[in-house]
Amino acid sequence: MHTAFAAELEERLVRYARLDTQADESSSTTPSTAKQYDLLNLLVEELQAIGAEEVTLTPYGAVLATIPATVADSVPTIAFLAHVDTAPAFNGTGVKPLIHRNYDGNPIVLPDDPHQVLATDHFPYLETKIGDDIITASGTTLLGADDKAGIAIIMTMAHHLLQERTVPHGKIRICFTPDEEIGRGVHPDLPKDLQADVAYTLDGGPLGEVVYETFSADKATVHITGVSIHPGNAKDELVNALHLAAKVIDTLPQVTLTPETTEGRQGFIHVYQMTGTAAAAELHFILRDFEREGLQAHGDLLQQVCATIQATEPRAQITCTITPQYRNMRYWLEHDMRPVELALEACQQLGIEPFSPPTRGGTDGSRLTEMGVPTPNLFTGMQNIHGPLEWISIQDMVHATAVCVKLAQLWSKG
Numbered sequence: 526m527h528t529a530f531a532a533e534l535e536e537r538l539v540r541y542a543r544l545d546t547q548a549d550e551s552s553s554t555t556p557s558t559a560k561q562y563d564l565l566n567l568l569v570e571e572l573q574a575i576g577a578e579e580v581t582l583t584p585y586g587a588v589l590a591t592i593p594a595t596v597a598d599s600v601p602t603i604a605f606l607a608h609v610d611t612a613p614a615f616n617g618t619g620v621k622p623l624i625h626r627n628y629d630g631n632p633i634v635l636p637d638d639p640h641q642v643l644a645t646d647h648f649p650y651l652e653t654k655i656g657d658d659i660i661t662a663s664g665t666t667l668l669g670a671d672d673k674a675g676i677a678i679i680m681t682m683a684h685h686l687l688q689e690r691t692v693p694h695g696k697i698r699i700c701f702t703p704d705e706e707i708g709r710g711v712h713p714d715l716p717k718d719l720q721a722d723v724a725y726t727l728d729g730g731p732l733g734e735v736v737y738e739t740f741s742a743d744k745a746t747v748h749i750t751g752v753s754i755h756p757g758n759a760k761d762e763l764v765n766a767l768h769l770a771a772k773v774i775d776t777l778p779q780v781t782l783t784p785e786t787t788e789g790r791q792g793f794i795h796v797y798q799m800t801g802t803a804a805a806a807e808l809h810f811i812l813r814d815f816e817r818e819g820l821q822a823h824g825d826l827l828q829q830v831c832a833t834i835q836a837t838e839p840r841a842q843i844t845c846t847i848t849p850q851y852r853n854m855r856y857w858l859e860h861d862m863r864p865v866e867l868a869l870e871a872c873q874q875l876g877i878e879p880f881s882p883p884t885r886g887g888t889d890g891s892r893l894t895e896m897g898v899p900t901p902n903l904f905t906g907m908q909n910i911h912g913p914l915e916w917i918s919i920q921d922m923v924h925a926t927a928v929c930v931k932l933a934q935l936w937s938k939g
Contacts, residue, residue, distance in 0.1 A: 530681050531658070534922045537677035538660060539622045541567075542669045547617040548610040548707045555712070556586040556610070556703035564609045564676075568701050571680060576687045577699065585712040586704070589719065592686050592697040600695035600939045604721035605682065605929060606889055606900070607675030607728060608705030611667060612911040621663040630655045633916075635664030641913045650731055650908060657918040668915040670907040675727030676701060678905060678922055682929040694933035698724075702889055708744070708850045711892035719893075723864045724900040725932065726890040732921050734904035735868045737858045738883035739891045740792070741820045742850040745810040745827055747773060750842040753804035764840050766806040770799060773808060773843075776830045782823070790883055792819045794827060815853055815883055851887045854894035854901070864899045871931040877924055903928060 544564050549557045556562070568588050572580045577590040594600070611617045625633055630652065633643040641664040645652035651659075662668040683699055686692055698721045702710040705728075729736055751766035774796055780786055787793045792814030799808050810827060814820040824847045835843040858865060865881070872879035890900030906921025 528923065530685070530923045530926045531919050533681045533684065534677050534926065535624065535658070535660070535919050537680055538670065538674055538917070538922070539624075541673040541676055542620050542622045542662075545618045545620070546610050546669070547613055548704045550613060550707040555709070557707060557709065558610075561586065561609050561703045565701065565703065568609070568676070568680070572683070572699065575684045577683060583712070583714070583718060585714065586702075587712065587715060587718070588699075588701040590683075590699040592683055592694075592699065594694065594696045595690055596693050596695060596937050598939060600937050601722040602696040602698060602720060603933065603936050604698035604700055604719050604724035604898070605679045606700040606702060606724055606726045607679055608672045608702045608710050608889060609676065610704050610706050611669045611671065611673075612706045614911040615667045615913065616665060617667055617669060620666045620669055622668065623661050623663055625659040625661065628655055628657055628659045633659070633661060635661060635913065638664030638913065643914055643916060648909065651916070654918045654920070657920045659916055659918055661916045662913060664913055667910070667912060668917070670905070670915055670917040671910040672705065672728045672905075674905040674907050674917050674922055678727050678925045678929065681926050685926075685930060686933065692930065692934065693937045695937050697933055700724075705889050708742070710889040711896065716893060716896045716898050719898060721898060723936070724890065724893060724898050725864070725868065725929070726888045726900055726902045727905050727925065727929070728888045728890075729884070729902045729904040730907055732904055732906060732924055733872055733877045733879045735865060735872065735879050735881050736884045736888075736902040737862075737865045737881060738815065738855040739851070739853050739887045739902070740813040740815060740885060741817060741852045742887050743812040743820060743824060744848045744850055745812055745824065746846045746848075747808040747810070747827070747831055748844045748846075749773075749801070749806045749808075751804055751806075752840050763803070764838055765803045766801055766841070767803055769834055769838060769841055769843065770801065770806040770808055772834050773830055774799075776834065777827070790815050792823060794823050812847070813885070817852075851891040852895050854891050857894050858899055858901065861899065865901050867932060867935045868901055868903060868928070871928045871935055875924070875927055875931055877928070
């Protein structure tokens with residue numbers, strides 16, 4: 526099935542993965558890192574070279590382009606999106622993609638850190654890929670298949686459709702966004718600039734995955750101001766902000782409501798960064814749940830804990846600021862499931878068994894759906910993302926590319 530896609534997908538992913546495009550949450554610029562432009566500008570050049578129209582790099586760092594329709598009828602305009610940034614969670618500098626041809630089922634030892642081993646007993650999905658061509662990094666970096674695999678898939682689809690003008694499809698919009706990994710991928714102007722009736726993100730996992738349920742997400746920042754004084758004169762005067770920060774963390778649930786103790790549809794409160802001194806400290810949390818009520822409860826609990834610790838030490842100042850990030854796309858898609866139904870049909874027509882798990886994360890599609898552009902998420906094959914054991918099957922990417930082409934055809938029927 527479309528095996529001709531494989532060589533192009535491999536070449537594109539390897540080339541894109543070598544570019545360091547990590548986002549930086551502490552930055553106030555858009556994109557958050559200038560190095561994301563290395564890939565954004567490259568994609569502009571490549572889209573122009575393959576014949577895409579209306580190729581644009583927006584002031585907010587998104588690349589937009591058009592594949593013109595091949596049908597005369599008025600049909601919905603669909604868009605395909607992926608993000609150029611990689612996660613700040615692990616090193617993204619000096620990525621060395623490695624190809625493991627015709628995977629034989631044995632453990633894959635990553636050469637730059639032999640302690641990093643991919644084995645089927647720990648990663649069952651890998652066992653289903655025996656015979657596939659596997660791409661990994663070398664052990665000291667992430668691979669960046671999240672989401673450069675999505676970019677490679679969309680670019681390969683675009684190249685194919687621009688060459689094969691006999692394939693029936695309506696107008697197709699292409700979009701590559703920055704800063705998805707830090708929750709800033711969807712600029713307020715993007716829905717208007719995208720000019721699409723429906724969209725799909727290529728940012729999913731195993732073969733056949735079609736996601737229409739994501740976490741709802743808020744971010745919380747707890748700021749603690751203590752009373753600073755020379756430790757030699759601190760008796761009955763010093764209020765140590767770090768001690769209060771530790772109390773906040775310790776008062777929150779430890780055996781429930783954390784990422785490491787939850788699964789499935791369970792939400793969590795996750796402290797992911799603590800900085801500061803005895804004088805002032807800051808805690809950063811992400812709050813996640815599939816339901817609005819659960820997300821609200823997590824925020825209420827965190828604020829209650831902060832208020833309780835504040836009450837024990839009135840000389841300190843403790844504030845808890847909660848900022849909305851994105852919402853479960855199901856809240857909107859469940860009222861019109863056609864974008865999901867056609868994605869499932871595209872898989873089935875290609876002999877792929879689709880499934881739709883709730884995903885314990887979010888995508889640019891979560892925000893786009895909330896902002897009026899229904900945007901389910903499609904599989905790419907990426908696995909073990911945000912760490913050194915990240916890997917992907919080229920054959921899964923081939924299937925994903927074929928699904929995108931099939932979707933374009935299905936939507937052309939109006």
